[in-house]
Amino acid sequence: MRPLLFVVFISLLMCVFTHGKKGNVLVLIGDDAGFETAIYNNSVCQTPGLNYLARRSIIFENAFTSVSSCSPSRSAILSGLPQHQNGMYGLHNTVHHFNSFTELKSLPLILQKAGIKTGIVGKKHVGPEAVYPFDFEVTEEQMAINKIGRNITLMKDKASEFLSQIRHDQQFFLYIGFHDPHRCGSTNPEYGQFCEKFGNGEPGMGIIPDWKPVHYSPEEIVVPYHVQDTPKARSDIAAQYTTIGRMDQGVKLMLQLLEKHGHLDDTLVIFTSDNGIPFPSGRTNLYSAGMSEPFLLSSPMGKSKWGQRSKELVSLVDIVPTVLDWYGLEYPDYELQGHKVQLTGQTLLPLAHDDYSVESSSSQASLFYKSIIINLTAQPDYPISQKVQRVLGGPPKMLPIGSHRHCSLMDDTAEVSKFGYETVLMRNALSDQFLSITKFNSASGQKNYTLITMMTMGSSPL
Numbered sequence: 001m002r003p004l005l006f007v008v009f010i011s012l013l014m015c016v017f018t019h020g021k022k023g024n025v026l027v028l029i030g031d032d033a034g035f036e037t038a039i040y041n042n043s044v045c046q047t048p049g050l051n052y053l054a055r056r057s058i059i060f061e062n063a064f065t066s067v068s069s070c071s072p073s074r075s076a077i078l079s080g081l082p083q084h085q086n087g088m089y090g091l092h093n094t095v096h097h098f099n100s101f102t103e104l105k106s107l108p109l110i111l112q113k114a115g116i117k118t119g120i121v122g123k124k125h126v127g128p129e130a131v132y133p134f135d136f137e138v139t140e141e142q143m144a145i146n147k148i149g150r151n152i153t154l155m156k157d158k159a160s161e162f163l164s165q166i167r168h169d170q171q172f173f174l175y176i177g178f179h180d181p182h183r184c185g186s187t188n189p190e191y192g193q194f195c196e197k198f199g200n201g202e203p204g205m206g207i208i209p210d211w212k213p214v215h216y217s218p219e220e221i222v223v224p225y226h227v228q229d230t231p232k233a234r235s236d237i238a239a240q241y242t243t244i245g246r247m248d249q250g251v252k253l254m255l256q257l258l259e260k261h262g263h264l265d266d267t268l269v270i271f272t273s274d275n276g277i278p279f280p281s282g283r284t285n286l287y288s289a290g291m292s293e294p295f296l297l298s299s300p301m302g303k304s305k306w307g308q309r310s311k312e313l314v315s316l317v318d319i320v321p322t323v324l325d326w327y328g329l330e331y332p333d334y335e336l337q338g339h340k341v342q343l344t345g346q347t348l349l350p351l352a353h354d355d356y357s358v359e360s361s362s363s364q365a366s367l368f369y370k371s372i373i374i375n376l377t378a379q380p381d382y383p384i385s386q387k388v389q390r391v392l393g394g395p396p397k398m399l400p401i402g403s404h405r406h407c408s409l410m411d412d413t414a415e416v417s418k419f420g421y422e423t424v425l426m427r428n429a430l431s432d433q434f435l436s437i438t439k440f441n442s443a444s445g446q447k448n449y450t451l452i453t454m455m456t457m458g459s460s461p462l
């Protein structure tokens, strides 16, 4: 290409993408999905759909949810604020009845105001309705969750209906909430522990035309390090793999739909999950197995990053800033509970786009990247326990690069555990919260910061 043409071409791309006039977003969320895929080194569980997406994505190896529970995690995905800031401390459904604050400005609300068509198909599990409105909505609120969350043919049909409504000059945001590979033994034991028989074509199970079930024997599966190797666990995992396969084929269907509607090359695609797998130390636990998430970010603007792996710390609260960045939208200026709302996550686009080296990101800069940075010299406007203050009172030390990672999450001891000499992990320091506290200097040595990673299981606001 001649230089001038090239400049024009690049400028056009910038118009199209940087200034967010044409790009779309597809978010795919697995329900209790984990690392059972070749992408994360599990060579038994077959996931051709995810593998295909991974070949078009940057693959994050250190992604974490803000909380290991369904509705709170999904509220953080859709609001960019962790559960203790958006108000959704627990499950949304029935008797649990948790909701986000009514003044919250969620992602679908912001996008709707900006004229972007929003759609959700499958599991929603957040509320209230007025806080999380979608233009097109087919979820467990309209249909049985097993149908709309596990019947990938039905999900494909609904997603296709949404995409057909998008006018040529419109942008869209489509959120697909798979209910797979969630357990279903307590609600629908007739379909098996993981609903692995639902729609498999056997008598009484119904049929899901687009699903070709893959079966595994308990002998061949991989037992995760945090699960006891027992025959029962093995047969559970074999069933889980079959159900993962249904989600995986659903992922492929959605990508094929994008292609069919001409949007494979102008759509940002994110795949992740809400919390860990439903096994010991997984879902609802603050161990790594409960908090770690698979995370794929596929940008048509980042072909040089496709298939690459990143060790960058990523949080599900990064999704909102990433999506806003993609559309070129600002986060609104408003208050919640009398405080100006600020996103603590950051856009991941620089990591996924061509002009940014994955290598260079593993630097000191990444320490600034995540979590809440609080200047404790200033008086905090929330109560902080004396124990924390004692720890923070000590002299700051330089943090060796990379040493602060979430290794702390694997520790179970109450009290304080030291990792190196800079990071401390505290449990129950603030009621039932879990803190990882790291002191470090800025790269220039001009400023000392305290980095606090906080995970809440309870309701202490911070």
Ligand SMILES: *[C@@H]1O[C@H](CO)[C@@H](O)[C@H](O)[C@H]1NC(C)=O
Pocket: 039, 040, 041, 061
């Ligand atoms: C998978 O294995 C490769 C090669 O051994 C390694 O580089 C990578 O870190 C592993 N990934 C995970 C998520 O364990």
Ligand SMILES: *[C@@H]1O[C@H](CO)[C@@H](O)[C@H](O)[C@H]1NC(C)=O
Pocket: 147, 151, 153, 154, 157, 198, 199, 205, 206, 207, 208, 209
């Ligand atoms: C799945 O959805 C398709 C399309 O609506 C339908 O034909 C099929 O019967 C459904 N299968 C089950 C198991 O509900």
Ligand SMILES: *[C@@H]1O[C@H](CO)[C@@H](O)[C@H](O)[C@H]1NC(C)=O
Pocket: 375, 376, 377, 378, 379, 447, 448
């Ligand atoms: C921290 O807060 C103190 C007191 O308000 C202020 O003097 C100091 O500059 C702040 N430090 C940083 C790094 O922002």
Ligand SMILES: *[C@@H]1O[C@H](CO)[C@@H](O)[C@H](O)[C@H]1NC(C)=O
Pocket: 396, 397, 398, 441, 445, 446, 447, 448
């Ligand atoms: C930051 O901490 C270092 C010790 O690690 C100290 O020498 C330096 O004076 C501190 N800088 C500021 C601005 O407080």
